[in-house]
Amino acid sequence: MQFIPTLALAILIPVFSLADLSGLRICLDPGHGGGPGTGKWFEAVINFQVALDTEELLDAQNPDSVILTVRDSMATQATLSQREFVANSNNADFFHSIHHNAFAGTSNYTLALYEQLSAGGQPQWPGAANTFATIVSHEIYLALRTTSDYGARGDMDFLGFNLGVLNDLTMPGDLSEGSFWDYPAEIRRLQNKAYNRTEAESILFAFLDYYNAPRPATGTLNGIVTNLTTSQPANGIQVTISPNFGVDSVYTTDAFGNGYFCFDQLPPGNYTITAISAFDTVSVTKSVVGGMINHKDISLAASAVGAPTLRWIVYQNNAVLVNIAPVTGATGYRLFYTDNLANWSDSQFVDITSASVSLTNSFPADTTIFIKVRAFNSVGISEFSSDTYGCFTGDRDQRILIVDGFDRFGGSGSWSENTHDFAARHGRAWGAAGVGFSTIANEIVGSSMLSGFWGVDWVLGDESTQD
Ligand SMILES: [Zn+2]
Numbered sequence: 001m002q003f004i005p006t007l008a009l010a011i012l013i014p015v016f017s018l019a020d021l022s023g024l025r026i027c028l029d030p031g032h033g034g035g036p037g038t039g040k041w042f043e044a045v046i047n048f049q050v051a052l053d054t055e056e057l058l059d060a061q062n063p064d065s066v067i068l069t070v071r072d073s074m075a076t077q078a079t080l081s082q083r084e085f086v087a088n089s090n091n092a093d094f095f096h097s098i099h100h101n102a103f104a105g106t107s108n109y110t111l112a113l114y115e116q117l118s119a120g121g122q123p124q125w126p127g128a129a130n131t132f133a134t135i136v137s138h139e140i141y142l143a144l145r146t147t148s149d150y151g152a153r154g155d156m157d158f159l160g161f162n163l164g165v166l167n168d169l170t171m172p173g174d175l176s177e178g179s180f181w182d183y184p185a186e187i188r189r190l191q192n193k194a195y196n197r198t199e200a201e202s203i204l205f206a207f208l209d210y211y212n213a214p215r216p217a218t219g220t221l222n223g224i225v226t227n228l229t230t231s232q233p234a235n236g237i238q239v240t241i242s243p244n245f246g247v248d249s250v251y252t253t254d255a256f257g258n259g260y261f262c263f264d265q266l267p268p269g270n271y272t273i274t275a276i277s278a279f280d281t282v283s284v285t286k287s288v289v290g291g292m293i294n295h296k297d298i299s300l301a302a303s304a305v306g307a308p309t310l311r312w313i314v315y316q317n318n319a320v321l322v323n324i325a326p327v328t329g330a331t332g333y334r335l336f337y338t339d340n341l342a343n344w345s346d347s348q349f350v351d352i353t354s355a356s357v358s359l360t361n362s363f364p365a366d367t368t369i370f371i372k373v374r375a376f377n378s379v380g381i382s383e384f385s386s387d388t389y390g391c392f393t394g395d396r397d398q399r400i401l402i403v404d405g406f407d408r409f410g411g412s413g414s415w416s417e418n419t420h421d422f423a424a425r426h427g428r429a430w431g432a433a434g435v436g437f438s439t440i441a442n443e444i445v446g447s448s449m450l451s452g453f454w455g456v457d458w459v460l461g462d463e464s465t466q467d
Pocket residue numbers: 031032040043099100101
């Protein structure tokens with residue numbers, strides 16, 4: 001049928017099923033603008049990027065026209081009335097204003113607002129603006145995986161006033177707050193243009209659903225690559241997809257701390273996604289559904305496991321108690337030991353899977369032993385621990401607790417290395433003198449740990465790491 005874009009028909013459009021967006025005039029409004037230094041400039045840049053991508057995606061659906069209220073983000077900021085005038089004078093069928101929210105950096109939900117006649121009252125365009133707002137909020141929420149879908153809200157109920165960019169429209173319109181531009185993780189994601197385009201795709205889906213037009217046959221696949229070693233999104237990871245059907249098959253995660261990757265225009269089917277770091281390669285499979293934003297997250301080791309820090313090596317009741325500050329991403333710790341501080345063997349070690357253990361018969365008895373530790377996981381082993389600690393593995397009449405209080409290194413400090421064996425050297429002397437000893441870090445030691453010891457040997461030096 002020939003579609004006639006009158007106001008009355010526009011409101012009824014959802015009951016028709018269209019082949020595409022033929023005959024429709026859609027007005028997109030990128031919120032804010034006016035160039036660097038103007039208020040909400042960061043948000044304005046994002047809004048423009050999403051609007052331009054949405055325009056391009058809508059144009060592929062054969063509309064009569066897609067009108068942007070403002071085309072140049074550097075131009076003098078258009079007033080709200082000027083934006084409405086563009087939509088009204090072009091006889092747009094629908095007006096959609098693109099924004100991103102802010103709230104003290106603590107929220108990241110999705111919301112769409114429509115004009116309401118009064119608080120608690122009816123929408124200005126019932127069954128149209130509020131219907132689209134419900135759809136677009138849900139689609140953006142699904143695409144960006146924000147924390148929740150607040151859905152469609154009337155402006156009088158939500159804000160207590162009518163939105164100036166909606167209240168003089170002569171067609172239904174809404175305003176989406178896709179996500180929060182002041183939420184720390186979202187600040188980083190919103191700087192990724194592929195992420196902006198994903199939001200645009202979700203707005204396209206909302207228009208297609210609202211007008212009962214079919215979605216694209218192809219789908220989008222995106223996800224987050226997380227560094228197993230740090231549990232944080234991983235930068236600079238090469239992600240490949242196979243098969244690729246002629247589209248770009250490689251996406252390298254950005255440098256903003258997002259780990260975000262995205263492939264679009266994928267025919268439905270099964271795909272293999274491979275993420276590659278200098279330490280690890282991980283392949284996963286994902287079935288891509290057409291007309292959807294499909295998600296698949298990947299975890300891989302993207303950096304070496306961090307070096308652990310010894311907290312104490314204590315001999316007590318025929319056992320050596322080992323305590324290490326746990327290292328993220330470590331699956332175990334390797335305790336290298338020697339009875340002679342001068343000689344360490346790569347093959348003389350005990351592996352433990354917990355950062356706090358009680359070991360019996362793991363070390364030679366009645367011996368002065370020294371221990372330093374490395375963390376490991378499936379892809380590698382860390383550097384050595386900060387310091388070397390030790391104990392005497394037997395009962396002696398006199399027992400000393402050595403407290404390691406030497407932390408300073410580099411700068412103007414007296415010790416330039418970031419590891420030392422000063423506590424162990426004290427232990428060597430006590431052991432040779434026939435005295436039992438254990439070692440503990442000064443950050444950990446408390447008075448309750450002193451019982452059973454004959455005395456304390458507190459190793460000082462440059463404790464402060466600042467001048
Ligand atoms: Zn805004």
